[in-house]
Amino acid sequence: MASDVSALQLVLSGDPALFAIVRLSLYVSLAAVVLAALIGIPLGAWIALTNFRGRQGVIVLLNALMGLPPVVVGLAVYLALSRSGPLGSFGLLFTPGAMIVAQTVLVAPIIAALTRQTIEDLWIEYRDELTAMNLGPFGRVAALIWDARFSLVTALLAGFGRAAAEVGAIIIVGGNIEGFTRTMTTAIALETSKGDLPLAVGLGLVLIGIVIAVNALAWTARRAGERLAG
Amino acid sequence: MRAPSSELPIEFDGVTVAAGGVTILDNIALTLAPGAPTVLIGPNGSGKSTLLRVAMGLLAPSRGRITWGGLENVPPHKRAIVFQRPAMLRRSAAANVSFALRAAGVPRAEHARRTGELLRLVGLEALADRAARRLSGGEQQRLALARALARDPAVLFLDEPTASLDPVATKAVEDIIRAVSERNIKVVMATHDFGEARRLAGEVVMLHRGRIVETGAVASFFDAPQTPEARTFLAGELLI
């Protein structure tokens, strides 16, 4: 890791705070993806397997929520987490925790909608077998999620891409505090506003590199896994 | 849930299945009792698959009733089915079988041993670690048999298990079916291959347009069909 850091720092002519910024960016985005997966995968699977009134409407809504405007989410989370808001007593505003909450709200619909689609397709294929095996609802969902795991990686990646690239929500709820809530994207926004375009572009390249690296890692893992499990 | 001592016999009493204004099964009366395999024959669309699904408990009759060991609404603890195109779980062959064992409530400690036995029975022990979806059609059909047998069924439903298989693969599957039948598992199988029906059946049930047109022991059915439909069908002519 250390050699990577010095390489990155070389790229940016030795910004000492860069490593902390990159680490915070990854932590916030990955934590948001984990939380969003905990919400989105079971929710998507449940919608895929359940018939209820208004299901079509829920699916349309979920697909629409994939495009939630980050600024609006940021504002809503800001108002909720503000000391004057309903969740103010947690003191989360202007902390990394607030950024994780906002990004979870942004990413969960993406994961839920893509999971719903994936699981529903698989359910059409598996329905007869799983029913004939007399599997209960929990067993069905578990089997479908497990067998769809490689496709679900794509959903998680889509969520991570959204989270890692996002600035509108986290700059509002995180406050872009130096050394505390400053991420790659908010730092890029700040450097741009300071007119330091070369540093902003450099940070942008690092961000793009990280997103590509994470995708490449997940892709490799997916290919290897598929070769084993079909 | 009441559990009968046995899920056999399975009795159809005036079972009708209709969907979207089309009658798929029409007033079926049939008893499936322990013994030699029962083979359902009839042209495509005659209702064979639907009858198997109702017998398995996957499909409720629109009218009439079906009982397992004298009871209604019996969950399929002792029944298993192999569909015409079995879905392969995205796992290894062995994992497909152990999944079925787990679903059947077999204690985890026995999974490895039972999986080995079942794969050996269907001749797939060498392919245990192969991804199930990478197996050939005949291998998938045999894996589906192993998966069904993992449920330790009293009755096994097979929906055209050898359709679209080559003769070698067909023979492998038929050998397994024979072995299964010899273990006192009741086999109920749909096919439109007369030769297969002759080779495997104890009793033949012929369906046409959702109705049972003729039932009989295999020899008498093929040698002396009683109804014009059966005669037309067996003569190889189009039965409309």
Place this chain on the structure above:
Amino acid sequence: MNMLTRRVLIAAAALVFASPAFAQDKSIVVASTTSTQDSGLFGHILPMFKAKTGIDVKVVAQGTGQALDTGRRGDADVVFVHARPAEEKFVSEGFGVKRYPVMYNDFVLIGPKSDPAGIKGSKDIVAALSAIKAKGSDFISRGDKSGTHQAELNLWKVAGVDIAKDKGPWYKEIGQGMGAALNTASASNAYVLADRGTWLSFKNRGDLVIAVEGDKRLFNQYGVMLVSPEKHASVKKDLGQQFIDWLVSSEGQKAIADYKINGEQLFYPNASDSGA
């Protein structure tokens, strides 16, 4: 709730609450303006304050209007801004405990080298603005209710221009921060009112130069206030007051005076001037 669900929830909460660098217990949140942050002043003085007191100061840089609102909602412990009437209103409404004058800097009118309004080198901001309007030269306004925006609106008023009514296509309100306004002016060769600190540390100048400076009416007073602990119990009043006391102390005032870019002083401490 079964064991598994409970464990998952605990793990999820841990993700949110146990973020890295979360365990800075001795810290305050200061809502301030983009000008103080972008100019680099905080980067200069906060390490000194931290070394003396061990208190981490987390600066949320916003426009003056938004910073005051952040204080009003109780989301900051201290508000450090530059719009005296708005600050006095904040205190009189009970959201701030007391306003302390801290320092001033000055605004400069920035414009393209080509100087289409012919005002370069002038010391009269009012005449310069009148010329810009008369010639219809491009002008970028922050348009974000920030302290700088309010100062700009005030200067138009002094110049006898009712900008809400008189503005034409030459007057562009971008609704963004100081840096974005300078970037826009640089890209479109327009005039823009900026605080000197942000201008000095701004790197993407293009053809922009200072057109007008030195007019007394361009001075820009900063004030600092503790958010009322009576309105919001979460306010860290002792730590916050410690920061304010340090800012107006001779030590803090010297730290402010010592901050220079390219040898040029950006902020002039005047805490002792009770009228400021």
